[in-house]
Amino acid sequence: MTDAKTNVSTDRRKLIQASAAGAAALFGGFGFNPLIASAMAKEAGRSEKPLKAAFSNAGLQATWCAQGKQAAEYWGKLFNVDVTWFDGQLDAVKQRAAIDDMASQKWDFVAIQAFGIGTLTAPVNKMIDAGIPVIDMDTLIAPLDTINVLTFLAPDNEFMGASVTQALVNAINGEGTITMTQGALGHTGAQGRAKGFHSVVSKFPKIQVLDEEPADWDVTKVARIWETLLTKYPKIDAAFFHNDDMALAAYKVMQAKGRTETKIGGVDAMPPAIKAVQDGQMYATVRNPSCRIHGGAIIAGVQAVVGGAKTGTDIPKNIVADGPVVTKANADGMLWMEGQFLI
Template sequence: MKRFAHMLVALLTIGALTACSGGGSTPSGQTPGTGTGTGTQPAPATEPAPAPEKTLTLGLAISTLNNPFFVDLRDGAQAAADAAGVKLVVMDAQDDPSKQISQVEDLITQKVDALLINPTDSDAIVTAVEAANEANIPVFTVDRGANGGKVVAHIASDNVLGGRMAGELIVELIGGQGQVAELEGIPGASAARDRGQGFHEAVDGVQGIDVVASQPADFDRAKGLTVMENILQAHPDIVAVFAHNDEMALGALEAIEAAGKADQIKVVGFDATDDAVKAVQEGRMAATVAQKPKEMGRLGVETALKHLNGEKVDEYIPVPLELVTK
């Protein structure tokens, strides 16, 4: 019995030693639990999540949204911005140069990635362009240019060519004979200067044509009406009118129709807005020079994005013109 007890103790001791060994040994110099045995494995290293891409923001400083042409320009820009997934901040200067300068300064403070500017006044906007240059914000002008500062690209129709097209049509319509009036845009706006230049290139050399009045009506329909009323009183024998935009042309048309001279005076506008094209189709206006403002807005945004992506862009990007007649 005593011999059996000794054997049982020996067997229990061997079993205990075997259990403590864990079924194997730890390699020399390796901490238990870190090798290939049954120890806990460390979590594999993971790559840090990529930072989300920044959404680009473009600023559009527009001369006025109280004109269907510039509403179309804004809409074209907005559609292009939406398609590209970028933010577009639009500022309406309401034809006030000082207000536009303040708005551009505000966009600079917001640190927009690029500025699209449709200047109210090509001279006055220079200080705002220079402020953007100092802030390293690229500037693009649309429809109207800036007379100073660094501009990456200008997106516009050839306004000199458009004015010449209008003038040549008037010469044809009146057979090279008669008194003509001109309604000018905002003094200082590049579009007004260029359209007037092209118009005079076409008519000034024609011996039988006399431009008896060239007066600003600030691209505004109501002012076009008032200025035309005054011109009709001073020059009742005029036979044609060229207006630097359709809003002034439509205002002039109201004055002409009210004076009972609709059959005597040919009116040519510029921009091909919906109201003007309708007036041409109805035979009330002789013609309008068609620009494509939505295309300008689209090209403005796309050109700015190309530049921001490091692509080379042309300094002048033309938008085609065409003459709309009945």
């Protein structure tokens, strides 16, 4: 027979378990009880009336951006927000045209990851001047002291670059050759990752940096660069890439040439990269939490529209979304966690 005390304990335990799952989901994405998600959205200020939001990120060809779109749309449904997407297509000119189009329409709020700093300032200021809350994601639209965005949701790019580079340096015992294949140079995330890379390699005089050519997040450019690098250099001990897509594209070239001895590190910790770490094709990656950034933009936008949240008092101007380094030691757990919550 179950007594009242046991019932209370069981109910409390279920509530704690549900809250834990919900908290992970709030800062992540999917894979949990939809009833809990709906209840959380209501408590967090779900809009009673449908809201219209416009989103854009660098380009849906990139796995990180595609996962972010999925997260934004999911959280949009929870918070009663209809999300319209303006694809940046990994091209600053094409994204500018898309944001000019966005700025010609009326939205309750918008969220943008710029392909490059300063490329979207005019249309974004037009929307801000019209009273539309703008959330900046991942890379600066413009320096924060020059533009009145609601908030800037981003990872610590310098930390990510340094942590993966340090893992690679440790793997080659602090000596040998290393390369860095960069993203778009105008992207503040890429700038931070490069800074992190240099902060580490500068401490190791026995490490020689062979190449730092940018590939602009473009896997086709990566393949061309790495065809040249593998022909030019008979030995490359380690290679740091500004995202996982580029790392895996380079690995295919290495594999075709029988040069898979190079230790490879990337950024984002997307599922294919975590699997590559498990399989030994990549040595390390680091989680850039796309879902927390895009999902967080939905929550911030709704709070601004429904709750009247203001920058600096209710919402910080800069919110850091961090994530761990992933190596073979913790890859199994990270892949499971992403499958459950897309953290």
